[in-house]
Each structure stands twice: as structure tokens, then as C-alpha cells.
Amino acid sequence: MRLVVVGASLAGLRAVEAARRAGHTGEIVLVGAEEHLPYDRPPLSKAYLDADSDGEATVFRDEASFRDELDVDVRLGVAATGLDIEGRTLHLGEDSLDYDALVIATGASPRPFPGADELVGVAALRSLDDARTIRTALDQQQRIVVIGAGLIGSEVAAAARKRDLPITVVEAADLPLTRSIGPDAGLACAELHRAMGVDLRLGTGVDALESEDGRVTGVRLSDGQVLPADLVVAATGVLPSTAWLAGSGVTLHERDGGIVTDAALKAADGVWAAGDVLHTRLENWTAAASQGAAAAKHAIGEDPTDWDDVAFFWSDWYDRRIQMLGTADADEVRVIHPGDTGDDVARGFLALYRRGDHVVGALSIDRPRDIMKFRRRIADAGAWDEAVAFAVERVGLAS
Structure with a gap:
């Protein structure tokens, strides 16, 4: 039995580990779009941005570990482009990969920000490469404007203030993180930002990004003010990475495009899904790890008795x-x-x-x-x- 896991994410890593722990002796293939081995993402917006960080990501396992301990065929820098459920084939550009069971763990991608694709100097913070861009801007003491006062945006702000750099955070809502933690906690977070010297613009929209010669120069707010910027961090949320599944037969939610599964994380015949790629995603480290392991166990016919579905997240501010x-x-x-x-x-x-x-x-x-x-x-x-x-x-x- 060949188990294929698409997405070299935390959920994907835990899927292959769980399958081996559960006694699966068949072939396992892990496919990842990035060139990097699975790495820990939460530190990218926290310790990685510190001036005294060594600039290296925390990789969960090295190549030898995947090969010798897990006996997993790891294929990096290869993005999934389509899925044939009836033929049980995963398409990878011009190539294809047959499977007996498939776990989809392709995660989520930053929500597109209008006008950002054509400009140099606009970054999200989802990947190691994104974090390197932002860290370079901090090292060079560039003028940074963050759009979005959620967890990622707030952590970037905290990293800037830790270096004693000025930073402005623009948030359309009246308080940070209202939908995630409610208004009372959101008010406490707003007070914390301001106490630490962040220029926090709440209830303020962004009309457009200003630019010159293809490079961002500022952020034009809904009140007409322009904030000068060498780097704009668009921390406006994520969407499930499921465009490649269009027309495959996997049910995608009409609102956000996330994969719809049953209680056992099954998405279609022979297909399971886990982590931020789900419509019912929890967008946190523990949920991705737990779901990845559970999906793999279901895929090989085992009972995931250790599935913990209590969402948990943490964030370091200052x-x-x-x-x-x-x-x-x-x-x-x-x-x-x-x-x-x-x-x-x-x-x-x-x-x-x-x-x-x-x-x-x-x-x-x-x-x-x-x-x-x-x-x-x-x-x-x-x-x-x-x-x-x-x-x-x-x-x-x-x-």
C-alpha cells in the first residue's frame, strides 16, 4: 500500500510519522512545494525576527532521518497541480504519482492583497522566505507598515519595537483579534501595543499602496493619509491552498475554498485531509499536528485514539x-x-x-x-x- 502525503507541512510530517508508528510498512511518499524540509513555522514571526537570531529555521528532521528512520521518499520543490480520484493519481506538473491512500496537508496561503503582486517591497509572513525578507528589513531599519493587527501582524510589530524601531499597524476593525479572542481580550491587546509604542491605527482601512518604479513607497489610508513605507507586511489572513483541487471531486467550501471532510477527516474515496487546508481549520500548531496524525491513521485503517481536537495557540508580544x-x-x-x-x-x-x-x-x-x-x-x-x-x-x- 502506497501512502502519499502532499504538503511537507507540520500536518504532513505528523502524518508520515503517525503512519510508521501505527505499523504501516508500505511505501510512503511526502511531496512538498517548497525546497525546504518541514520546518517549524511559529518561530518565524517570533524568535526568528530577533536581532540575535542565527537566521536559521528549526527543521524537524534532516534528510537522513526521513530516509533511515522513517523510510520516507521525500520530494521537495514539487507542487501538486491536480488530482484524479477515480484513478488514484496525484498530478505534479508534467509528472504524476499513483497512490492507494492520500493525505492532503497543503496548508494555507496568504490572502491576496490588492495591487501587491506587481510591487517589490510587499511581503506576507507564511514561509521561511517571507520571514527572511522581513528580517532583512528590520536589520536595515527600514520603514515598515503592517496591515492587519492579528497574530502575525502583532508579532511583527513586537519584533520591531524590541529593536526600538518605529512601526505602524493598520487594522480595519475597531480592536485587534476581535473574531479570534473577543472584544475584552482585544482591548487588552490594543492597550499592550500602545503601551509598547506601536502606532496602532484601529478602525482604519487601506485604500491603496503607493509606489514608484515598481516598488512600494507607502500606504494610502481610507482617511487620505499616506504612511511612508519601505516594506509593507500584509498580515490580512490566509486561505486554504486548494486551487489545484478544482474539478477533482473533492468538495471545497463555497466561502473559503477549504476542504470539506467528515468527522474522520475523509474528503473523498481514498483521500483524507488535515490542517489549515480544511474549511473547519483551527489555524494553530497543535491542531495541525493532531489532525495530520489522525488523518494518516484513518488512511491506513487505524483508529486515531490520540486525536486532540481542543484548539490551542500562543503568541509572543514583547x-x-x-x-x-x-x-x-x-x-x-x-x-x-x-x-x-x-x-x-x-x-x-x-x-x-x-x-x-x-x-x-x-x-x-x-x-x-x-x-x-x-x-x-x-x-x-x-x-x-x-x-x-x-x-x-x-x-x-x-x-
């Missing part, structure tokens, strides 16, 4: 660690501890999220030991009142 468990799609957000003020703005913030009578999420700033206490409660759809009482007991009175 000297703060922001952590989120579960979801902010809730009926109520209860701030248990509002965080400190003054120079310690947002430190110690803790909030819980309720849907119905159950706790479905928890967010903290600089409470790493406390936040993980809620993982099991969220996984088990624990009682809301019990979760609040537990939180109050640990950290004090609710606000």
Missing part, C-alpha cells in the same frame, strides 16, 4: 505570552482577572468563554500555568459555573 484554548465563538466572555495597568498593562489577564452552560474557551496573558488547567474542562464540555468558580479560586475575584 515580553508577554498570550495563550488561547478552545474557541471565542461564545455566548458570553467572563473576565476573571483584568490584568495589571500602567507599565504592566495586560499582564495577568484571564478570560473564560461560555456557550450554553459549558466552558468552550480560555485566554490568558502571562498565566501559562493557569491556562492549561482548563484544557480538560474544555475538551469535556465542562460546566460553566464550575469553570468560573475554579478560575476565581485560582486568580481572585472576577471583574
Whole structure:
């Protein structure tokens, strides 16, 4: 049985590892569009941008490990271009690759920003090459404008301020990360940015990118102001990398193009999918790893008993660690501890999220030991009142 995993991502890596751990002895092929071996993406917008970073990505496994330990045929720099489900064939440009079972883990790509493709000096931050571009701009103390105050945009801002460089972040919403963490936590994040010297423009749209001779020179805002820029970081979200699946028979969601699967991550006959390529993606490290392993086990006929579907993400801003468990799609957000003020703005913030009578999420700033206490409660759809009482007991009175 030949298992093919397309996407040399974290989800793809965990898929091949899980298949071998589960006892699969057949051929495994891992196909990746980038020239790089699977590497850890979260540090690219964090430690990698630091001035004292060595400029090297953290590679999960070297070539020898893939060859000798996992017996995996790794094919890099090869993008998938089509899929024949009936014939069980993956198309790779002029070449093709037959499979018995396929796991799709092609992840997501930055959402296109209008006018950016024709200009030099506009970057997203999704890949190692993107991170190198932004790090070079920081090293050269270039003028940087970030569009989008989500996790990636905020981490770029934090990297700039850590170097004592000026930076402007433009966000169309009234608060950062409102859809991801809710308005209360979003307000704490906005206060943190401003306390650290970020020029944060909330409720402000971008009309166009200014340019000269094919290179970006600034960002024209909806109020008519132009912000000078040598580099514009477009941190406006991602879309699943599924264009190559058009017409294949794999169901793509009409809104975002993400792969629609059943509860077992099955997308079609002989095809499973995992990670950010899904319509129901959680866009975080742990979900991608867990889903990749689960999809591979389903693909080889095993039960993925270790599948953890509690979403978890973290983000490093300045000297703060922001952590989120579960979801902010809730009926109520209860701030248990509002965080400190003054120079310690947002430190110690803790909030819980309720849907119905159950706790479905928890967010903290600089409470790493406390936040993980809620993982099991969220996984088990624990009682809301019990979760609040537990939180109050640990950290004090609710606000």
C-alpha cells in the first residue's frame, strides 16, 4: 500500500510519522512545494525576527532521518497541480504519482492583497522566505507598515519595537483579534501595543499602496493619509491552498475554498485531509499536528485514539505570552482577572468563554500555568459555573 502525503507541512510530517508508528510498512511518499524540509513555522514571526537570531529555521528532521528512520521518499520543490480520484493519481506538473491512500496537508496561503503582486517591497509572513525578507528589513531599519493587527501582524510589530524601531499597524476593525479572542481580550491587546509604542491605527482601512518604479513607497489610508513605507507586511489572513483541487471531486467550501471532510477527516474515496487546508481549520500548531496524525491513521485503517481536537495557540508580544484554548465563538466572555495597568498593562489577564452552560474557551496573558488547567474542562464540555468558580479560586475575584 502506497501512502502519499502532499504538503511537507507540520500536518504532513505528523502524518508520515503517525503512519510508521501505527505499523504501516508500505511505501510512503511526502511531496512538498517548497525546497525546504518541514520546518517549524511559529518561530518565524517570533524568535526568528530577533536581532540575535542565527537566521536559521528549526527543521524537524534532516534528510537522513526521513530516509533511515522513517523510510520516507521525500520530494521537495514539487507542487501538486491536480488530482484524479477515480484513478488514484496525484498530478505534479508534467509528472504524476499513483497512490492507494492520500493525505492532503497543503496548508494555507496568504490572502491576496490588492495591487501587491506587481510591487517589490510587499511581503506576507507564511514561509521561511517571507520571514527572511522581513528580517532583512528590520536589520536595515527600514520603514515598515503592517496591515492587519492579528497574530502575525502583532508579532511583527513586537519584533520591531524590541529593536526600538518605529512601526505602524493598520487594522480595519475597531480592536485587534476581535473574531479570534473577543472584544475584552482585544482591548487588552490594543492597550499592550500602545503601551509598547506601536502606532496602532484601529478602525482604519487601506485604500491603496503607493509606489514608484515598481516598488512600494507607502500606504494610502481610507482617511487620505499616506504612511511612508519601505516594506509593507500584509498580515490580512490566509486561505486554504486548494486551487489545484478544482474539478477533482473533492468538495471545497463555497466561502473559503477549504476542504470539506467528515468527522474522520475523509474528503473523498481514498483521500483524507488535515490542517489549515480544511474549511473547519483551527489555524494553530497543535491542531495541525493532531489532525495530520489522525488523518494518516484513518488512511491506513487505524483508529486515531490520540486525536486532540481542543484548539490551542500562543503568541509572543514583547515580553508577554498570550495563550488561547478552545474557541471565542461564545455566548458570553467572563473576565476573571483584568490584568495589571500602567507599565504592566495586560499582564495577568484571564478570560473564560461560555456557550450554553459549558466552558468552550480560555485566554490568558502571562498565566501559562493557569491556562492549561482548563484544557480538560474544555475538551469535556465542562460546566460553566464550575469553570468560573475554579478560575476565581485560582486568580481572585472576577471583574
